[in-house]
Amino acid sequence: MAEHLASIFGTEKDRVNCPFYFKIGACRHGDRCSRLHNRPTISPTLLLSNMYQRPDMITPGVDAQGQPIHPDKIQEHFEDFYEDICEELSKFGEIESLNVCDNLADHMIGNVYVLFKEEDQAAAALNALQGRFYSGRPIIADFSPVTDFREATCRQYEENSCNRGGYCNFMHVKMIGRELRRKLYGTRHGRFWGTRSRSRSLYTKRQHLVFDWSTTQAS
Numbered sequence: 001m002a003e004h005l006a007s008i009f010g011t012e013k014d015r016v017n018c019p020f021y022f023k024i025g026a027c028r029h030g031d032r033c034s035r036l037h038n039r040p041t042i043s044p045t046l047l048l049s050n051m052y053q054r055p056d057m058i059t060p061g062v063d064a065q066g067q068p069i070h071p072d073k074i075q076e077h078f079e080d081f082y083e084d085i086c087e088e089l090s091k092f093g094e095i096e097s098l099n100v101c102d103n104l105a106d107h108m109i110g111n112v113y114v115l116f117k118e119e120d121q122a123a124a125a126l127n128a129l130q131g132r133f134y135s136g137r138p139i140i141a142d143f144s145p146v147t148d149f150r151e152a153t154c155r156q157y158e159e160n161s162c163n164r165g166g167y168c169n170f171m172h173v174k175m176i177g178r179e180l181r182r183k184l185y186g187t188r189h190g191r192f193w194g195t196r197s198r199s200r201s202l203y204t205k206r207q208h209l210v211f212d213w214s215t216t217q218a219s
């Protein structure tokens with residue numbers, strides 16, 4: 001019996017625990033979900049909810065002023081963000097994985113998942129991020145149950161064949177370019193998850209950070 005329960009925990013067959021919260025750390029029903037969201041009291045993973053805001057957030061390919069934005073610029077904006085948070089979060093410990101969702105549903109849009117090597121590092125980061133603002137918006141950080149990003153990620157999206165688009169329930173992880181990956185994670189790093197090879201000395205500070213980490217809200 002115990003074995004049976006263990007095999008269904010967090011799956012569709014589990015009538016108690018929400019499989020989406022368990023696997024992806026986010027569920028579209030939020031607090032109103034009929035199944036349990038077991039929020040961990042400690043985890044090596046933090047979820048920073050809705051943190052990334054793409055420049056063409058309102059209409060794809062168009063900025064807030066209605067001007068078209070080149071896809072390269074959108075990617076550059078994202079990579080600046082990625083590098084910035086990677087740099088800030090690695091002050092608290094070695095980052096094993098840093099994933100930003102490309103999903104569009106409210107509970108997943110712009111979600112940032114950071115997996116530290118140690119739980120203590122995640123706890124220190126969480127503590128430091130409480131009450132802080134990023135680009136004028138409050139940072140919403142929490143421990144997340146997700147530690148296996150292979151399980152959480154949509155495989156079809158990686159193969160460019162997900163027909164659920166931005167409303168898919170699995171993570172659509174935004175890719176970073178080869179150059180930035182090499183800079184942040186080194187050359188031995190094969191995929192964007194599982195990053196034991198990263199060396200902090202690879203960092204060179206970017207000249208044009210467009211983001212603002214602050215302890216007060218922008219006026």
Ligand SMILES: [Zn+2]
Pocket residue numbers: 018019020021027028029030033034035036037
């Ligand atoms: Zn749920």
Ligand SMILES: [Zn+2]
Pocket residue numbers: 154155156157162163164165168169170171172
């Ligand atoms: Zn998908």
